[in-house]
Amino acid sequence: MDLTLTDEQELIRDSVARLLAKRSGPEQVRAAEATGFDPELWGALVAVGLPAMALPEDVGGGGSTLAGLGIAVEACGAALASAPVVEVAVAGRALARHGRAEEAARVAAGAVVVVAPRPAADGVATLVPGAGAAEGAVVLHRGHLVLAPHDPGAPVPRALSALGAADVAVDHDLVVLAAEPDAEAAHTRLADEWRSLTAAWLVGLAQHSLDLAVRYATERHQFGVPIGSFQALQHRMADRATDVEGARLLARKALWALDGGEPEAAAHPAMAFARAAEVAQRTASDALHVHGGYGFMEEYDVQLAFRRAKAVRLLVGDPHDDLAAVTDRCFGPVGAPLPDAASVVLGPVDPARRPARPGPRAWTSASPRRWRPSGPRPGPSWAATSPTR
Amino acid sequence: MEAFRSEARAFLGRHVTDEVIETAHRTGTVHDWGLHRAMAAEGWISAGWPAEWGGQGRSPLEMNALTEEMYLSGAPVDGLGVATLVAHTLLHEGTEWQKGEIIPRILSGEVLVCLGYSEPDAGSDVAACATRAVRDGDEWVVNGQKMFTTLAHESQYVFLLTRTDTEAAKHKGLTMFVVPMDTPGIGVTPVPTMGGERTNITWYDDVRVPDRYRVGEVDGGWKVMMTALVFERNSAWYGEAVRLLAHGLRWARSTGRIDEPSVRERLARAAIGNEVANLLGWRAAWLASTGALPGVEGTMAKLATTEHYQRVADDLMDVLGAEGLRRHGEPGAAADGWIEATYRHCQVTTIYGGTSEVLRGIIAERALGLPRGRA
Numbered sequence: 065m066d067l068t069l070t071d072e073q074e075l076i077r078d079s080v081a082r083l084l085a086k087r088s089g090p091e092q093v094r095a096a097e098a099t100g101f102d103p104e105l106w107g108a109l110v111a112v113g114l115p116a117m118a119l120p121e122d123v124g125g126g127g128s129t130l131a132g133l134g135i136a137v138e139a140c141g142a143a144l145a146s147a148p149v150v151e152v153a154v155a156g157r158a159l160a161r162h163g164r165a166e167e168a169a170r171v172a173a174g175a176v177v178v179v180a181p182r183p184a185a186d187g188v189a190t191l192v193p194g195a196g197a198a199e200g201a202v203v204l205h206r207g208h209l210v211l212a213p214h215d216p217g218a219p220v221p222r223a224l225s226a227l228g229a230a231d232v233a234v235d236h237d238l239v240v241l242a243a244e245p246d247a248e249a250a251h252t253r254l255a256d257e258w259r260s261l262t263a264a265w266l267v268g269l270a271q272h273s274l275d276l277a278v279r280y281a282t283e284r285h286q287f288g289v290p291i292g293s294f295q296a297l298q299h300r301m302a303d304r305a306t307d308v309e310g311a312r313l314l315a316r317k318a319l320w321a322l323d324g325g326e327p328e329a330a331a332h333p334a335m336a337f338a339r340a341a342e343v344a345q346r347t348a349s350d351a352l353h354v355h356g357g358y359g360f361m362e363e364y365d366v367q368l369a370f371r372r373a374k375a376v377r378l379l380v381g382d383p384h385d386d387l388a389a390v391t392d393r394c395f396g397p398v399g400a401p402l403p404d405a406a407s408v409v410l411g412p413v414d415p416a417r418r419p420a421r422p423g424p425r426a427w428t429s430a431s432p433r434r435w436r437p438s439g440p441r442p443g444p445s446w447a448a449t450s451p452t453r
Numbered sequence: 454m455e456a457f458r459s460e461a462r463a464f465l466g467r468h469v470t471d472e473v474i475e476t477a478h479r480t481g482t483v484h485d486w487g488l489h490r491a492m493a494a495e496g497w498i499s500a501g502w503p504a505e506w507g508g509q510g511r512s513p514l515e516m517n518a519l520t521e522e523m524y525l526s527g528a529p530v531d532g533l534g535v536a537t538l539v540a541h542t543l544l545h546e547g548t549e550w551q552k553g554e555i556i557p558r559i560l561s562g563e564v565l566v567c568l569g570y571s572e573p574d575a576g577s578d579v580a581a582c583a584t585r586a587v588r589d590g591d592e593w594v595v596n597g598q599k600m601f602t603t604l605a606h607e608s609q610y611v612f613l614l615t616r617t618d619t620e621a622a623k624h625k626g627l628t629m630f631v632v633p634m635d636t637p638g639i640g641v642t643p644v645p646t647m648g649g650e651r652t653n654i655t656w657y658d659d660v661r662v663p664d665r666y667r668v669g670e671v672d673g674g675w676k677v678m679m680t681a682l683v684f685e686r687n688s689a690w691y692g693e694a695v696r697l698l699a700h701g702l703r704w705a706r707s708t709g710r711i712d713e714p715s716v717r718e719r720l721a722r723a724a725i726g727n728e729v730a731n732l733l734g735w736r737a738a739w740l741a742s743t744g745a746l747p748g749v750e751g752t753m754a755k756l757a758t759t760e761h762y763q764r765v766a767d768d769l770m771d772v773l774g775a776e777g778l779r780r781h782g783e784p785g786a787a788a789d790g791w792i793e794a795t796y797r798h799c800q801v802t803t804i805y806g807g808t809s810e811v812l813r814g815i816i817a818e819r820a821l822g823l824p825r826g827r828a
Contacts, residue, residue, distance in 0.1 A: 068739070278821050293824040298817035299810065305820055306753045309736075310729035317732060335725045388714065390721035395702060398712045 073135045080136045083108060084143035090365045096146035099220055100228025101176075101197035106147050110174035115152045120160050124172035130257060131319040134264040138312070141268025144368055148194025148228060150261040151178035155202045158254045159211065162241035167200075167211065175199060176216065180232065181258045181380050183251065189232040193379050196220035196228035202241065203234050204251040211239040224375045226368075256333035259380070260322060263315035263333075263340035266376060270308045270340070270347040273369045277301060277351035280366075284356075297354060304347045311336075311343040331393040338386035341377035348373040457511065458518045464495060465526040477529035478781060478794065481651035484532030484565065484607055493562025498533065506560060517738035524692020532565045532604050538684040539566040539612050543631070546669045546677045555610065555631060564609035566631065569599040569655060570678070576600075577811050579614070580624040580675065584657060586615035593617075593630070593667070595638075595660040601805070602655040605641045608634055611655065612681070618672050627674035630666050637661075648798035683746045685806045691730035693802075694762045697795050698723045701769045704788040710772065719768040726761035733757050749820045756812040759802040766796040 069077065087105045096102035109115060118133040119125025133153060140149050155178050156171035171177050176198045180189040183204040189212070192201050200213050212234045220230045242250040278301065281292030291297055318336035321328035348370040352359040359366050377383060392398075468491050477483050492498050501516040502508030511519075523530045540559045543551055558564045575581040584597025595615055605611065611632050618626030632639070638660035644652045669677040702720060705711035711720070733754035740747035770777050773787045781790030803809045817823045 274821075278823065281823060290824045292817075293826055295810075295814070295826045298821075298823050298826050299813040301821055301823070302756075302813035302816035305816055306733075306757050309753055310733055310757055313732035313736060314725075314729055317728075331724075332728070335728060338721070339725050339729065384718065387718045387721040390725060391717040394724045395711065395717075395720060398717075 069135065073132060076132060077135045077139055079112075080114065080139040081142070083112060084139060084145055088140075088143040088145045088147075090368065093144045093146060093368055097226050099196055100146055100194070100224075100226050101148070102146040103197075105145060106174075106176070106197075109145075109147055109149065115147075115149050115174070116156065116172040118153050119156045119168060119172050123156075123160050123165050123168040125156065125160070125168075129319070129323040130261065131316060131323055134261060134316060134319045137261050137264045138268040138271075138315075141265035142272040144269065144272070144372060146226070146228070148176065148178055148197070150258060150265055151192075151194035151198075152176055154254055154257045154261065155179045155200075157257065158202050158209075158241065158250070161253075162209070162250065164211070164239065164241065167239070177201065177211070179254055179258055180204070181255045184232075184234045187233065187235050189234055191221070191224060191229040191379065192232050193376075194228045195230040195232050196225070198230075198232075201232045202254065203232065204247060205234045205238070207244040207247055208238075208240050209242040209247040209250045209254075210234065211241060213237050226372055227375055227379070229375075229379065255380075256318075256329070257322060259337035260315060260318040260333040262376060262379075263311070263318060263336040266340040266344035266373065267308060267312045267315050269369050269373055269376075270304075270311065270344040273344075273348040273351035273366060273373075274301065274304055274308055276366050276369070277304075277354040280355050280358075291354075300350055301354070304343075304350055307343040308347060311340045314339050331390065334386065334389040334393050337380070338383065338390055341373075341383060341386065344373040345377055454515055454518060457515050458522060461497070461519050461522045462526075464492075464497065465522055465528060468492075469526040469528040473529065474527045478649065481645070481649050482604070482607060483529040483650055484604055485529050486607075488528060489533060489565075490562045492533070493560070498537070498562055499560040502560060506556065508560070513738050513742040514735075517735065521692045525695060527696060532607060535568055535604065536564070536566045538681060539568075539610075539631070541684045542612075542677065542681040543668065545680050546629075547631075548665070548668075550665055551631065551668065558609075565604060565607055566610040566612050567602050567605045567608040567634075567655075568681075569602055569611040569613040569632075571600045572598060573600055577808050579678070580627065582614050582616050582627060584613070584615045585619075586617050586628055586630065586662070588617075588664075588671075589661075591664050593662045593664065595630075595632070595657045595662055597657050599655045599657070601644075601652050602641070603650070603652040605634065605653040605655050606643065606651070610634060611639070612668075613657075614674055614678060617674075621672065624675040626672055627678070628671050629668040629674040629677040630662055631668055632660065632662050632666055646801070648801055649794065650798065650801075680746075682807065683748055683751060691727060691734050691758050693795075693799075694723075694727050694730055694758060694765060697762065697765055697769070697792065697799075698727055700788045700791045700795070701765075701772075704773070704792070708787075716772050719765075719772055722768065723765040726757075726765065730754070730758035730761055749816060752807070752812045752815050753820070755806060756809055756816070759799070760809060762802060763799050766792065766799045770796050 087108050092102060113126050114136055116124065117126040117128045117136065118130055121127040137150055152171060156168050158179065159171060160168035177200040178192060178194040178198045180192040180201055180203045189201060189203045195201050195214055197216050198214050199216050200211050203210055203212050212232055214232050218230060220228055281297060282290055284291050315336045317328065318332035321332050352366045352370045355364055355366050358364050468488050473485050473488055477485060496509060499506060499508040500511045503510050536559045540556050543556055570579050572582055572584060584595065584599065586593040586595045611634055613630045613632050615628050615630060616626055617628040638658045640656035642654045644654055646652055701723065705716050705720065710716045737747040737750040737754045740750055769792050773792060776785065776787040777793055779786035779790060781794050783790060814826050818825060
């Protein structure tokens with residue numbers, strides 16, 4: 065039950081962070097704001113195998129766990145990387161899972177195909193993250209999970225452009241990945257992967273915001289002293305630092321649970337997203353406030369994080385709905401309460417308290433495993449495709 | 454690990470009876486000698502200690518699991534918690550004689566130790582301690598008053614912070630002792646609290662303490678204190694919050710209120726925060742298992758968990774409404790009055806063991822590297 069990173073995960077984190085320091089600095093992030101997609105950055109990420117890191121090896125992926133990918137995604141969030149790494153990784157995995165080896169291989173080779181975490185309505189999947197640069201999107205549409213083609217040149221709405229979110233019309237040349245009645249569970253799986261990885265991305269964003277605030281508070285002097293020496297400011301940042309640590313551990317646990325088919329896979333993706341989204345928004349907001357009037361200026365970097373924190377949070381809807389999803393998954397849906405013993409949140413990890421659940425949650429397995437996000441299932445090393453080799 | 458946890462759960466299931474829980478609630482003494490001695494007899498108290506201490510060499514992670522199970526069972530374990538943290542501190546800072554004399558008595562369940570840190574004018578500023586210890590040959594003469602000496606009325610020793618140098622900087626003139634409570638001159642006055650727990654004022658009137666009860670160097674009490682505080686904050690705080698959620702959930706299901714969106718949202722917040730508390734606590738325990746003293750990590754865990762615990766108790770009181778005000782044992786009490794009792798109790802958790810403000814200061818300076826704070 066190791067809550068720290070393995071040597072391999074530290075290698076991933078450090079090499080991705082080095083790449084992003086060169087390719088996703090504040091100026092590059094600003095330059096890509098109109099589309100939310102930086103083709104040069106994308107090329108560099110594809111070259112080191114990052115978007116394909118958690119795709120199966122037989123389609124040309126790196127075979128890594130989601131937990132391993134989450135470490136890299138956290139670094140992407142910290143760099144506000146203008147690249148749909150999460151959406152493409154989840155789409156590629158879904159294509160491979162549903163037998164579309166050819167399309168999955170294209171994704172592994174660098175094609176941009178994304179996922180819509182919300183179902184389509186009236187033939188349109190709206191504001192699909194990363195879709196602005198995508199040639200296709202995996203969408204839940206009229207009870208079917210489909211791959212819908214998209215024109216990557218279509219304009220992106222301005223408000224969310226930093227995320228490359230765009231509408232995808234689901235009306236021609238659809239490839240069915242899963243039909244009724246399995247499509248809904250298939251989409252839930254995909255949305256849970258998106259939520260858990262996006263939670264990791266938001267943790268990176270929150271950490272970045274906090275780092276900016278700490279640096280500014282150490283350098284900025286008022287009343288003859290660094291403002292970071294004032295208790296009122298220190299306590300606010302200490303609370304945010306504690307929030308970020310908690311959100312980070314929760315996101316890692318959600319990814320670990322999805323990797324191993326643990327019972328926690330039912331509730332933790334929703335919990336991780338709800339918490340990380342709340343923490344990222346609050347941390348970015350406090351970090352902006354610490355900067356005073358300068359934080360409000362476009363010239364300062366903290367506003368880049370602030371705007372993205374709110375936008376990402378809204379991509380799956382009203383945050384209150386996130387909490388409703390957590391309750392559904394922890395304690396059963398409205399009108400159908402489960403017995404106490406069925407909830408993994410009423411006690412620590414224990415096999416005796418982890419009944420397997422049938423139905424839409426069938427992906428969870430009953431096999432009790434200890435939580436070892438880094439340990440027993442590392443998969444083939446992502447480092448094999450890294451630029452350090 | 455899971456086998457150890459299952460054994461612990463089975464043991465607690467046998468010994469933590471409703472009567473044990475009710476008695477602790479009624480008397481406000483969060484300790485039960487019957488349970489304590491049964492734990493000692495079956496080796497639970499010493500489980501984390503190496504064989505030379507009669508223990509099983511269980512890892513800090515296993516001991517964290519045991520503590521979680523104790524809280525989840527509702528066991529009154531404050532006495533055990535404090536005695537154990539003093540035993541660990543003595544192992545780090547005590548003399549060979551103290552280790553041989555006191556640690557075995559703690560591990561065998563024979564004695565408890567209470568904490569004599571706080572004073573009327575020394576709370577968060579604990580180094581402002583004014584209780585005097587003056588050397589007289591091989592003995593020290595102690596005079597002063599301590600506040601919040603919880604479980605003093607059940608304890609055989611007090612872990613006593615004293616001032617031995619009035620001229621030096623305040624944290625450089627402190628000395629720690631572990632003093633037998635039956636030493637002449639020690640008085641105990643009960644103090645009732647809003648949470649129902651009993652605490653005490655203890656009085657020290659020309660108490661003569663042999664030098665062999667001194668822990669650490671003369672004027673080196675601050676270092677001993679820092680070690681003890683790490684052990685105090687690095688404990689499994691989240692079990693109580695899980696118990697609170699279980700009470701809330703049971704109430705929500707039995708009344709049908711669980712289908713209301715406002716109730717569901719509060720349960721979700723409780724569940725998420727509990728999981729965060731769980732993970733932060735486990736991380737601190739994991740670091741301890743590597744031999745590190747998890748100062749910042751334990752501090753974050755204590756801060757996050759206790760602040761969350763209070764918010765959940767407050768939220769659940771709100772959804773219970775007026776019926777939630779009826780106390781445990783009264784007819785018609787919602788959730789059998791346990792949420793009301795928790796709401797009162799939990800207010801102290803952000804105060805003892807370091808107030809949230811002290812903890813935030815530690816995180817700001819040690820984790821974030823911010824300049825030393827000013828008010």
